[in-house]
Amino acid sequence: MRSYDFSPLWRSTVGFDRLFDLAEMAQRAGEDNYPPYNxxxxxxxxxxxxxxxxxxxxxxxxxxAEQNVVTIEGGKPERGERQFLxxxxxxxxxxxxFSLADYVQVKHAAFDNGLLIIELVREIPEAMKPRRIAINGAPLDSVQKLEAKAA
Structure with missing residues (x-):
């Protein structure tokens, strides 16, 4: 796999740290695929x-769960000397x-038939949601009166 050097971009950009970290993490992602996941x-x-x-x-x-990252760690202690065939x-x-987008939060985790299931929800704060802006202007009656005076 080819690796890329992002250092020239670091010198000429501001505020893209997370984007470069995600790109570097994606390069390393192919190194270990244990445990498998969906x-x-x-x-x-x-x-x-x-x-x-x-x-x-x-x-x-x-x-x-930290800001924009959820980490799952597993470790099983060895139980004495066992002889596997x-x-x-x-x-x-x-x-x-796993890197998470802004406002994505871990809501629930459960074990089911050998699967660890983690539920995530994106909750955008009300202040960040799009909202309709009312247009203030003269009431319709006063606009008609002005048009009548002008004619």
Missing amino acids: IERLGDDRYQISLAVAGFAPEDISIT HRGISTRNFKRQ
């Missing part, structure tokens, strides 16, 4: 992340991060 759109402002975490219990996983279910430690 991202679904459930509605205009609702999303769901599902991670396949077979072999992990809810107490083995932690979810941390075949080990196909991985229980290795992992850390998976």
Whole structure:
């Protein structure tokens, strides 16, 4: 995979730090694909992340929501000496991060049949939503009176 050097852009831009961080993170994303996951759109402002975490219990996983990032970490302590003839279910430690758009928040997390399901909702503050602006002007009666005087 080809890597890009963003340093020339750093010298001539202001306020695009998050965009460059996302681009760098996307380059590294192909390095590890464990655990597998799905991202679904459930509605205009609702999303769901599902991670396949077979072999992990809810107490083995932690979810941390910070500004614009949700981090899922899992670790399972080894339970004594076990002798596997075949080990196909991985229980290795992992850390998976997802970047979130502005105003997207983690609302709920649940375990269901070996899947960790995280529900996300975009809640735009009222001050940021589009609103209709009333046009102030002379009432219609006074406009008609002015037209009559002018004629």
